[in-house]
Amino acid sequence: MNFSYEQTTKIVFGRGKLDSIGAIASQYGKNVLLVTESVNSPLAPLYERVKGLLQQAGLTVHHYDGVVPNPTTESVDAGTQMARSEKVDAVIGIGGGSSMDTAKAVAMAAINEGRAWDYLFFKKQPEKTLPCIAVTTTSGTGSQVTQVAVMTETATQTxxxxxxNLIYPRVAIVDPDLMVTVPRHTTASTGFDAFCHCFESYINVNGSAYTDIIALEGIRMVAKYLRRVVKDGQDLEAREGMAWADTCGGLAIANAGVTLPHGVGMTISGHCPQIMHGESLALTYPSFMRLTYPAAVEKFATVGRILNPELSGLSDEEAAKRCCEEVDQLLKDIGMWLNFESFSVDEATIRRIADRSHDLPDYKANPVIADIDEIYRELMEALARS
Structure with missing residues (x-):
């Protein structure tokens, strides 16, 4: 057995933990930048509450509220400029993955030359970063515990x-009380993303015994709680369970990584910003599962039996095959059985997406390597799926 695992984020998990944000942020300076979506969003009262907690702790708070879904280079650059001009000591991101990714990118770019886009994974690497605190209000992206900040260059649809590893948040606050007002569809979309993080790290060729343990714990939480929380967003036990699933997913992918669906899903969102990340995964998963299961029978069988214990009496081969059907059923049960036509995406756009689906290296970590034509075929299966 050989593996390495790195995780530098302190996790503060539990109901009511947001109240500790003033004391936590005070450890990193007195002048902070709050990074959020618009002050006109439904989370505006939360932003004001956080400002109050920070100010009570003696901090000066500047507020950048220009985060957009599927963050763009423009929105990240604007936040970076504010962080630089206000000479902040730390950055606090509050919201879903878009807000937390933007906060991490801003914290990094603020004290390095150029812009965040100059420091993509295949370009030059940053030498330092401002401390970042991530406060998640959804359960799916795992961004509060990862060293990744995703953004889109709109001009090139990239x-x-x-x-x-420098951009791991110093602290992640995971407070399930913040998630009870998340809309049903957003709950379903982010919840499925949490499942995908766990599943893809589990089958990843770069996974380890350690990440497998974390990933399987997250999958068990999804199996137990995702349908419940989509049905009743006020179910605090289910919210807590999905917050833990989300955190497990982030901890797993931070070291094992993701596979084919995430690389393709990123390309989908680059071309079609109207499609949420979790929706892009839902569009790809039915075909991806059937392509991949023959190359990872034992692991697919294990997940299938978590999703449906009645599969325990079947052979691994049959349970692995049935795992695909169990994920289909999960998508249907949470309202995520989707097709491209419902997002006004045509065949020509799908062709462009497929042609760029190897831009990111995630496909290389899948148990089966899919070429461009195979990815196009899979995407076309989702064009008018019913």
Whole structure:
């Protein structure tokens, strides 16, 4: 057995933990930048609450509220400029993955030359970063515990990422109380993303015994709680369970990584910003599962039996095959059985997506390597899926 595992984020998990943000942030300076979506969003009262907690702790708070879904280079650059001009000591991201990714990118770019886009995973690497605190309000992206910041260059429809261990948040606050007002569809979309993080790290060729343990724990939480929380967003036990699943997913992918669906999903969002990340995964998963299971029978069988214990009496081969059907059923149960036509995406756009689906290296970590034509075929299966 050989593996390495690195995780430098302190996790503060539990109901009511947001109240500790003033004391936590005070450890990193007195002048902070709050990074959020618009002050006109439904989370505006939360932003004001956080400002109050920080100010009570004696901190000066500057507020950048220009985060957009599927963050763009423009939105990250604007936040970077504010961080530089205000000479902040630390950056606090509050929201879903878009807000936390933007905060991590801003914290990094603020004290390095150029812009965040200059530091993508295949370019030059940053030498330092400001401390970043991540406060998640959804359960799916895992961004609060990863060293990744995703953004899109709109001019080229290119979605890529900064990937560097320096940008792990110093602290992640995971407070399930913040998630009870998340809309049903967002809950379903982010919840499925949490499943995908766990599943893809589990089958990843770069996984380890350690990441497998974390990933399987997250999958068990999804199996137990995702349908429940989509049905009743006020179910605090289910919210807590999915917050833990989300955190497990982030901890797993930070070291094992993701596979084919995430690389393709990033390309989908780059071309079609109206499609949420979790939706892009839902579009790809039915075909991806059937392509991949013959190359990872034992692991697919294990997941299938978690999703449906009645598969325990079947052979690994049959349980692995049935795992594909179990994921189909999960998608249907949470309202995520989707097709491209519902997002006004045509065949020509799918062709462009497929042609760029190897831009990111995630496909190389899949148990089966899919070429461009295979990816196009899979995407076309989702064009008018019913």
């Amino acid at each position: 979605k890529s990422a900064v990937f560097n």
